[in-house]
Amino acid sequence: MSKVLLIEDNNEIRDNIVEILELARYEVIVAQNGKEGVEKAIKTIPDIILCDIMMPELDGYGVLYLLSKNQETVNIPFIFTTSKSDRLDIRKGMEMGADDYLTKPFGRLELLNAIEIRLKKKVLQHDFYSKSLEQLDHLISKNKGLTELKKIIDERKSRLFKKNQVVHYEGDNATGIYLVLSGKIKTIKMTEEGRELITGIYEPDDFLGTNIILSNMSYDDTATALEDTHLCFFPKAQFDEMLRLYPDVAEKFLKILSNEIRNKDAYLLQLAYQSVRKRIAEAILRLVKKQSNESVCITRDDLAALSGTASETVSRTLTEFKNEGLIEKRGSILKILNQDKIVKMRN
Known part of the structure; x- marks a missing residue:
């Protein structure tokens, strides 16, 4: 049975959510304000946290901040439940590390789906983490130190x-x-x-x-x-x-x-002497070098920062690449259509 910590100062809303969660067979721990919520989160280590934003003593942002600094609670999925629906409020919460944002009033299915999705994602992330550790096996031969390093990571x-x-x-x-x-x-x-x-x-x-x-x-x-x-x-x-x-x-x-120093030296030479087209081609290849599907999510500003040029120049050059059949771009998703030509371009 998954354990849910509900941090909510409104009695009626709190009781309604508790009823829904218990009917769905969740174990529910209740806190009536932010300070109490932080204490119960550290004490009980729940599987997921639902937290209001506007509360006495300590608001939801403060709760999230304190729990993110605690090694035992930093990875617990965190969902804000609040009547604050302004885009800036939502962005602030997500940038602080919140996993989801439910705006009151929300329905029973919306609440349960949000919890279920986050709990499933937590399981998948744990599985992926274990898999990532296994990928380090290629570092290990008979060297005792590298074996110990992998053990520490594990x-x-x-x-x-x-x-x-x-x-x-x-x-x-x-x-x-x-x-x-x-x-x-x-x-x-x-x-x-x-x-x-x-x-x-x-x-x-x-x-x-x-x-x-x-x-x-x-x-x-x-x-x-x-x-x-x-x-x-x-x-x-x-x-x-x-x-x-x-x-x-x-x-x-x-x-x-040594590899970092060598790569940064090559990068500085590229910024100093290569043309804009070559710099942007190099930046694209750097981003997709480990992508099996040869596509990447990147903003125009990030691509400009990576190639050392202006955002407007990036837009113009990407349009040229698109017209030449080298790439496909939809929003922030960039996909290489002809990698061989792009590789030749940077040389």
């Missing part, structure tokens, strides 16, 4: 970062490194003119922050989720101990660091 919990959610800001102190289990992370720097420049794209099995953690410096860029992304975090102390104890682990991360 024991640690992943954290979900929603699309556009910030992982770290430029200037933050680095407290560890992240392993990307699923999704994509971009790292960005702002130019003096206020333009965004993407300095890196990190995909599944990539480590984020290796260069910073090895140099003992603060982050020199900002990392943001390009899409819903699961990350596994390694505290700096644990990472340093692994490097000290196991030469094979140190060798692996030196190779990762």
